[in-house]
Amino acid sequence: MFHFTLEATDGKARAGSFRTPHGVIQTPIFAPVGTQATVKSLTPAQLKELSVNLVLSNTYHLYLRPGDQLVSDAGGLHTFMNWRRPILTDSGGFQVFSLNEIRKVDEDGVIFKSHIDGSMHRFTPEKSVAIQENLGADIIMAFDECADPNKREYIASAMERTHRWLERCIKAKKREDQALFGIVQGGVDPHLREVSAKFVASLDLPGYAIGGLSVGETKAEMNEILDIVPDFLPENKPRYLMGVGSPEDLINGILRGIDIFDCVLPTRLARHGAAMSFSGRINLTNAVHARDWNPIVDGCTCYACRNFSRAYIRHLLMAKEMLAGTLISIHNIHTLEEIVRQSRQAIFEKRFSQFAIDFLQNYHSRITAE
RNA sequence: GGACGGUUACCCAAGUGGCCAACGGGGUCUGACUGUAAAUCAGAUAGCAGAAGCUUUCGGAGGUUCGAAUCCUUCACCGUCCA
Numbered sequence: 001m002f003h004f005t006l007e008a009t010d011g012k013a014r015a016g017s018f019r020t021p022h023g024v025i026q027t028p029i030f031a032p033v034g035t036q037a038t039v040k041s042l043t044p045a046q047l048k049e050l051s052v053n054l055v056l057s058n059t060y061h062l063y064l065r066p067g068d069q070l071v072s073d074a075g076g077l078h079t080f081m082n083w084r085r086p087i088l089t090d091s092g093g094f095q096v097f098s099l100n101e102i103r104k105v106d107e108d109g110v111i112f113k114s115h116i117d118g119s120m121h122r123f124t125p126e127k128s129v130a131i132q133e134n135l136g137a138d139i140i141m142a143f144d145e146c147a148d149p150n151k152r153e154y155i156a157s158a159m160e161r162t163h164r165w166l167e168r169c170i171k172a173k174k175r176e177d178q179a180l181f182g183i184v185q186g187g188v189d190p191h192l193r194e195v196s197a198k199f200v201a202s203l204d205l206p207g208y209a210i211g212g213l214s215v216g217e218t219k220a221e222m223n224e225i226l227d228i229v230p231d232f233l234p235e236n237k238p239r240y241l242m243g244v245g246s247p248e249d250l251i252n253g254i255l256r257g258i259d260i261f262d263c264v265l266p267t268r269l270a271r272h273g274a275a276m277s278f279s280g281r282i283n284l285t286n287a288v289h290a291r292d293w294n295p296i297v298d299g300c301t302c303y304a305c306r307n308f309s310r311a312y313i314r315h316l317l318m319a320k321e322m323l324a325g326t327l328i329s330i331h332n333i334h335t336l337e338e339i340v341r342q343s344r345q346a347i348f349e350k351r352f353s354q355f356a357i358d359f360l361q362n363y364h365s366r367i368t369a370e
Numbered sequence: 371g372g373a374c375g376g377u378u379a380c381c382c383a384a385g386u387g388g389c390c391a392a393c394g395g396g397g398u399c400u401g402a403c404u405g406u407a408a409a410u411c412a413g414a415u416a417g418c419a420g421a422a423g424c425u426u427u428c429g430g431a432g433g434u435u436c437g438a439a440u441c442c443u444u445c446a447c448c449g450u451c452c453a
Contacts, residue, residue: 035406056405094405115407141405183405214404243405264406271409272402287399317409318398325409 002179002206004238010352012230012257015344018207018238020086020138021177022078023053027238027259028343030245030336031056031088032267037071037081040267041325042333044083049303050333051341053085056262059131060092064114064121068134076136088139088262091128091169093162093183094243097146097215105145107161125168133175141209141242142169144183149217155187163199170203179206181240187212188221190228197232208233209240210258214249223252230257247276247339248363254343255356261340266332271325273317276335279362284328289314302334303327 001019008015016027031054032039032047039047039055047055062071074080077087096103096110104111109124128143143165147158162185173180182200186192200208210229213222226241233239238259244250245263253261266276273285275296282296295305296313304313304327316324339359346355 033406040406041409058406061406088405090405095407098405099407144405146405209405211405240405245404249404261404263404264408265404268403268406268408268410272411273409274403283401285399320409322409 001177004207004236006236008348008350010347010350011255013254013343013347013352013356014257014259015347016238016259018259020179022084022086022138025053025086025260026344028250028254028340028347029054029260030250030333030340031260031262032333032336033057033262033264034081034083035061035264036065037062037077039329041271041322041329042267044081046303046326046330047083047333048085050330051337052333054088054260054262055083055085056088056090057081057135057137058090058092058095059128059135060090060095060123062089062135063092063131064116068131072134072136078136086139087137089132089135089137089141090242091132091141091143092123093128093141093144093211094146096123097148105161107164109143110145125165126172129169129172129180133173133178136175137178139179139181139207140173142166142180142182144185144211146185146212146215147187149187149212149215149221152187152189155185155189156192159185159187159192159196163196166200166203170205181205181207181209183209183211183242184229184233185212186225188217188225190224193225193229194232197229201233205237207238207240207260209242211242213241214244219249219252222249223256226253226256226258233257245336247278247335248360250336250339251343251356251359254340254347254352263336266336267325267329270328270332273324273328275328276332278335278339278359280364284310284314285317286314296328296331297335300331300334302331304331304334 004016004018006014006016018025032052034055035058037057057077062068071077071080078084109122111120111122113120125143132140144162145158147155166182182203182205184196184200186196230239240260241253241258243263244253244261245265250261275282275284277297289310292310294310296310297305308327313324313327346352
């Protein structure tokens with residue numbers, strides 16, 4: 001179980017497969033986010049149609065509502081949400097960061113205020129693991145502290161605490177049918193990142209994640225960190241870049257040896273009216289599309305593009321109809337799945353570097369042209 | 371025919387002598403969104419000007435005043451009531 005097979009490499013880029021209790025996932029892979037045990041606006045059937053093979057769900061949210069015990073009583077997250085393919089749960093660590101207005105961190109864990117009813121709760125590494133064991137995802141994440149990249153003096157202590165918490169997570173873990181991934185922190189400081197990567201890699205884990213990126217730093221800073229961290233991670237284990245998912249970031253990540261991505265971007269942008277493509281972002285609410293009878297992307301094979309015009313989807317957006325979010329989510333996820341699929345193929349064919357260069361050139365030239 | 375009430379920017383709607391190019395909604399336009407407190411948020415919305423600023427607005431016309439969307443006269447239209 002949880003065996004990672006490296007099937008091909010091209011430069012630093014890798015193609016592999018990872019065995020989980022709910023099936024084998026082929027990497028590079030993109031996982032859409034289903035925070036509340038649902039990928040917003042999409043049914044599991046639609047996700048399967050999109051060839052989605054991994055979804056991320058969230059410990060913090062499901063603990064607060066409906067409660068991890070209820071999910072456990074339902075037979076686990078897979079049964080509860082009727083998603084029979086692999087699931088990854090985030091540990092709640094990111095919420096410590098993103099809900100920082102209402103938190104208090106100490107060595108033991110973090111006290112936070114529920115965004116739902118204001119009640120106080122406490123997460124510790126042990127608690128996070130226990131909740132994730134109740135939820136029952138295939139891959140569970142260590143409870144980490146994701147620090148603001150701009151608070152440099154704080155990053156080192158947050159990183160060290162994340163390391164101590166990782167050891168506690170490993171100790172607390174009981175279930176054998178879940179893979180616990182450790183998380184590398186260290187902000188945008190290359191030295192701290194190296195320290196963190198070496199430490200996390202020193203522990204024998206089924207996979208390794210890079211956290212604390214795409215949280216406000218520049219693309220250049222993110223790429224600089226991605227240039228060094230994978231070098232310190234074992235080759236024969238999957239590497240997961242947390243929270244990253246714009247088309248260009250996927251390419252840049254794969255180029256640097258990342259295997260797994262997750263992101264809310266395709267579904268959030270969809271609900272807000274923006275479509276992804278190989279040549280940049282398209283804001284479908286723009287007036288120029290009012291009478292545009294073309295699909296979102298010419299030649300795209302997704303359900304939305306095969307069946308509907310930009311004009312129709314814009315109308316749905318203007319009328320605030322739910323179907324708009326569904327159709328654009330389908331398109332956006334299709335686009336990202338297509339990027340990782342084509343990347344994987346290019347890696348096997350040893351032409352990924354050129355694929356990446358072409359992709360990025362096309363992507364950026366189209367953006368600046370518009 | 372008479373008596374009141376009303377007419378404000380794309381729509382609704384505040385404002386009753388200077389702080390009004392005019393509160394607030396809606397609509398529209400543009401932008402943002404990366405381990406989802408996000409079907410959310412931000413800005414713009416008379417015209418011209420990147421800004422300072424200038425020009426034209428509050429049903430029409432005329433008047434009072436240093437100064438009017440706000441006061442007066444009159445006309446038009448809408449509403450309610452009376453004959």
